Amino acid sequence: MNNSELERYSRQLLVPGFELEGQEVLSSASVLIVGCGGLGALAAQYLAAAGIGRLALVDPDRIELSNLPRQIAYIEDDVGRFKAEALAERLGRMNSTVTVTHHPISFDETSGSSLLTAIDAVVDGTDSQATRLVIDRLTAQKALPWFMGAAVQMAGQNIAFTGSRDEGCYHCLAPQQTSEAAGGCATLGILGPVVATVALRQVLDVLGALTGVAKVPWGRLRQYDFRTDTTASLPLPKRAGCRVCDPDVNTR
Ligand SMILES: [Zn+2]
Incomplete structure (x- = not known):
């Protein structure tokens, strides 16, 4: 690590359990961000700022004016641009040591396999259950961890x-x-800090998983209701006969 990096990362290097070793693990890690909206764009910014080695950004959508109240990586001049491209440009200006690739395409069964090449972890920034099911199947095939997030x-x-x-x-x-079935943010609405809080939990989990700085609550469904300030943490209802995770019927 050179002097510029020691200065840049000095505050996180001081954190017990992170330190030089954590920074080095981070700098050699590759994370795929599926969806560059309220969750993915913020997670990508924090991972890039922290010095992740490589980020791959996937999103087929273009930036709309209605994205700006919560997708704060983007500015008014970005409206109409591909999210993945605008975000890659922004991250390059934030931290030029991070390798960023961008893909203005959907993550699906066809594209997913090659997008997951040489990836250590996946952050879910989608608002689609169908895409999450694809992420779940393809990452299970490659034994990769993934970090789901949702907000409405x-x-x-x-x-x-x-x-x-x-x-x-x-x-x-x-x-x-x-x-x-109930509808997503486009029909039900969302507040910026709500989606940001969920995204930052995803980032903490990624940092914890890669470096060991924090305990990751693997396999627990964590729910937050910010209207009533209540939280819950429940074990996943692991299903016997599940096609993805039951080794007896594994059809991955
Ligand atoms: Zn399962």
Whole structure:
């Protein structure tokens, strides 16, 4: 680590359990961000600022004016640009030591496999249950951890999935999820700090998983209701016979 890096990262190098070793692990790690909206763009900014080695950004959408109240990586002049491209440019200006690649495409069964090449962890920045199911299947095949996040109106949730899925997987949970049927942020609304809080929990989990600086609550569904200031942390309902995480019927 050179003098400029020692100065840049000096405050996090002081944190017990992170230190020089944590910084070096971080600088050699690659994270894929699926979705560059309220969750993904903020997570990407914090990971880049912290000195992650490589970020791959995936999002087929362009920036809209209605994104700006919470997707604070973007400015008014960015409206109409591809999110992945504008975010990559922004991250390059934030921390030129980070290698950033951007892909203005959807993450699906076809594109996902190659996008996951040489990746250590995946951050879910989508607002789509269908895309999360694809992330769950493809990362299970490669035994990669992924960090789910979701937020709508004044509520949010996080789950950190291990590569092994010993604690269960998103497919175990998905039959109970009705967020898509009820509508997403575009129809129900969202406050910026709500989605930001969820995104920062994802970043803390990624940092904890990569460096060991923090305990990661693997396989727990963490729910936040910011309207009533209540939180909950529940074990995943691991399902016998799950096609992704039950080794007896594994059809990954
Ligand atoms: Zn499962």
